[in-house]
Amino acid sequence: MSVFNQPRRRVIQLIIxxxxxxIIVRLFFLQVVEKKYAKLADANAVLRKVVYPSRGIIYDRKGRAILSNDVLYDLVVTPRSVKNIDTAYMCTILKIxxxxxKKKIADCIKKNGPVRQTVFMSLLPAEVYGQLQESMYLFQPGFELIPRQIRSYPYGAGANxxxxxAEISPxxxxxxNYASYNSGxxxxxxxxxxxxxxxxxGQRGIQYLVKDNLNRPQGPYENGExxxxxxxxxxLRLSLDIELQALGEKLMHGKIGSIVAIDPSDGGILAMVSGPSFDPNLLxxxxxxxxxxxxxxxxxxxLFNRAIQAQYPPGSTFKPMIALVGLDEGxxxxxxxxxCGGAYYGCGRPIKCEHHDAGHAxxxxxxxxxxxxxxFSHTYRLSVDAAxxxxxxxxxxxxxADYMNNFGFGHKIGVDIPSERPGRIPDKKYYDAKYKGSWNSCTNVFLGIGQGEVETTPLQMANAMCIVSNRGSFFIPHFVKSIDNDNTHLLDKYKERHVVAxxxxxxxxxxxxxxxxxxxSGTGRGAQIEGITMGGKTGTAENYAIVDGKRTKxxxxxxxxxxxxAENPKIAICVIVERSGFGAKYAAPIASLMIEKYLKDSISSNPRRQAILKTVLETVTIPEAMRAKSKLDSLNSTVIKKRP
Known part of the structure; x- marks a missing residue:
């Protein structure tokens, strides 16, 4: 062997x-110095029990708990440990x-193996749990009852x-992304x-318990060492006002649509209603x-959250933004x-205006x-056709389109709940693709009145009102105002003020x-609240559907x-009621009632306001065919609410 290979051989020997x-040092540490694993390995009578933490509570802006934790029990099984138990009696209790x-045992083995604890039956009703608890020694070894915290909702509101x-899926x-989670x-x-x-x-804990000869826990192992x-x-501490939320859901009963209310001063969402709503205790x-x-x-x-997922033509509620662009462009x-004599004729076809009296524009x-x-058709054309x-x-x-994007349209705003949709703001690329380069301002003149290809979500429109009322600035709309003992930066982006250039x-x-x-003095007079100056805009968006293959009005x-x-905005709001006609008829009164409740903490008892409230509560706009097939009201009525 060459002398040149000797150093290499020694290096390899030293590595080995x-x-x-x-390895020897580690084994010595585990077997001699560290006694934990040796003790646990030798202790066949030790039960390893997972301790599930209390899940965080969620409070509204006034410190009211809008969800809390209750306890139910899961029946869990370690399949290989199931020996000589009273199977017939267990089946009687579980009603199987x-x-x-046998199928459930096989499914548990398939899901998690024969030696790992797996949920056999989850969230047992109280009567089933009681019977099992009394007789648990008959089902051991192998089976165990584990407490499981579930959510309860005392106000029965805010489900979306x-x-x-729910339990994590296989x-x-x-x-x-779910590496830190276990089955169950x-x-x-x-x-x-x-x-x-x-x-x-939170973070799971582990508890080791000593078992007796009937596999019943007797106490902590090694004093809990x-x-x-x-x-x-x-x-979580929210900006949400749960009483305002509950009122909104009540006002939207029997209707399809949405209410979004935001505090313009910080972007905190005060209420977000998607109608029809359901009681969160159902889930x-x-x-x-x-x-x-x-x-x-x-x-x-x-289950469809219309506040952030439904996209509507904004109709005349879009006109304030059209005006701002026209003013900024000069x-x-x-x-x-x-x-205006009742219609716009600048594009060779009449665009109807609801007013004919001289001087209304x-x-x-x-x-x-x-x-x-x-x-506003004319203002839109002047803006986009500018030399x-x-x-x-x-x-x-x-x-x-850039202006509209800056107003928060055509993209997700970034609210802190999932599934938000972006809406749509058509741009040059959109029309070039659609019309092959042959189009002009008359092609899309309806954008000036919030119709045509533009679509917005209720959240986007409420945020636009924050921008207008703040005279050009906004915070990203969000629910969570603070997190107890928080050392993360999850909320930083919601505290940054954004300025529309x-x-x-x-x-x-x-x-x-x-x-x-x-x-x-205009189209929204029905929304007036005594002692409060309000800025508002009504809107009526045309609605088409495909019926028998045809686009039908x-x-x-x-x-x-x-x-x-208006002079010091504390609430900005958007209300949409589908298939209900003019915006002044139902949407404006609903918004007015919500604003009054938030600013005055109650709705006036004067006859006019009470008549408006009564009319809104009694109005049903869901089409009869849809309502006849819906089971939502009967399902909601099955929940026994635990009111605070």
Whole structure:
């Protein structure tokens, strides 16, 4: 052997010797110094018990717990340990037969192996748990009852906001994103439960117990030396006002649509209603799965959060933004008027205006208060056809789309619950693709009155009212105001003020004055609240559906947006009631009642306000065919609410 190979051989020998030394030292530590694993391995009479932590509580803006924790029990099994138990009696208690018992054991083995503890039957009803607890010694070794915390909702409101928790699925367990979870663990699937899972979940603990000859726990092993304590999840403090939320859900009963209310000063969401709503207590406990299937199949789609997922043409509620663009571009001034005689004819076909009286669009304030279609169709065309952009197909259309994107349209805003949709703001690329380059401002003139291809969500429209009332700034709308004992940066992005570039305070003032006129003397007079100055805008969006293969006109969607008090806004709101006609009929009164409740903490007892409340509560706008097939009301009535 060459002398040159000697050093290499010695290096290899040293590496092997070093590795053997590390192994020997580690074995010595485990077997001699560290007694924990040796003791646990030798203690065949030791029961390892997982201790699940308390999940974080969620409080509203006034410190009221809007969900809390109750306890149910899971029956868990270690299949290989099941020996000589009273199977027949267990089947009687669980109301299953022996074949189903065998199938459940086989499923547990398939799911988690024969030696690992697996949930045999989850969230046992109280009567079943009681019978099992009394006779548990008959089912050991192998079976055990483990406490499981479930959610309860004392106000029975806010289901689409809060979300629900459920057992992790086998598919999710294979995902590296869920590496810290075990079979049988529960986690948030939707809403705030999902978004803030990392802080709500807490940390599991382990407890070792000594068992007697009947496998009954007798006490802690080694005085709890090897136990690890469970760490409770952190609590969330919301901007949500649960009483306002509950009122909104009550007002929307029998209707399809949404209410979104935001505090413009910080972007905190005060209420988010999706109608029809359901009681969140339906999705907790042993009947969660069955109730979920019923809700999923219901004709009114209660699981669909219309506040962030439904996309509507905004109709005339879009006109304040059209005005702001026109003012900022300099194509109109607050004193600019338009000679509307009942329709706009600038594109060779009439665009109907609801007003015919002379002078109803003599300036911007009048045009806003009367919601003149001609005025805003004309303003839109002036903006996109401006010579400084080279016309609509060179730069005008894209510039307009950029404005709308800055107002929060055409993209997700970033609210802290999942499944938000972006809406749609068509731009140059969109129209070039659709019309092969042959289009002009008359092709999409309906954008000026919030129709055509534009679509917005109720959340986006409420946020736009924050921008207007704040005269050009907003915070990303969010629910969670603070997290107890928080050392993360989860909420940092919601505390940053965003400014809509370069639109002047003068422009905002002109639009705000026009919107206050809407309430004082215009189309939104029905929303007036004594002692409160409000800015608002009614809207009526055309609604089409495909019936028998044809695009068919359906009843219009009613919309209303507002902010109050106008001089120092504390609430901005958007209300949409599908298929209910003009925005002033139902959407405006609902918004008015919500604003009054929030600002005055109650609704006035005077006859006028009580008559409005009574009318709204009694009104049903869900189509009869849909209502006849819906089981939602009867399902909600099965919940026994635990009121605070």
């Amino acid at each position: 010797l070093g590795m053997m030394s590390i 037969d022996k074949e189903e018992f 906001i809060l979300g629900y928790i 598919t999710m367990l294979k995902d590296s 663990d529960y986690l948030g699937f939707t809403g705030l439960e999902k978004t803030y899972e990392s802080v709500l979940m 090897f136990d690890s304590a469970a760490v409770a999840g952190k609590n 907790t406990g042993s009947y969660r799965s069955a109730n979920f299937n019923r809700l999923y199949q219901d004709t009114t789609l209660p 194509v109109i001034t607050p004193s600019t008027g338009y000679p 003599a300036n911007l304030r009048l045009a806003l208060s009367h919601s003149c279609n001609s005025y 400084k952009w080279g016309g609509i197909r060179v730069g005008g259309m894209q510039k307009w 370069h639109i002047s305070d003068t422009a905002y003032s002109a639009v705000i004055h026009g919107m206050t006129d809407v309430i004082e 359906m009843p219009n969607h009613a919309q209303f947006v507002a902010f109050a008090p």
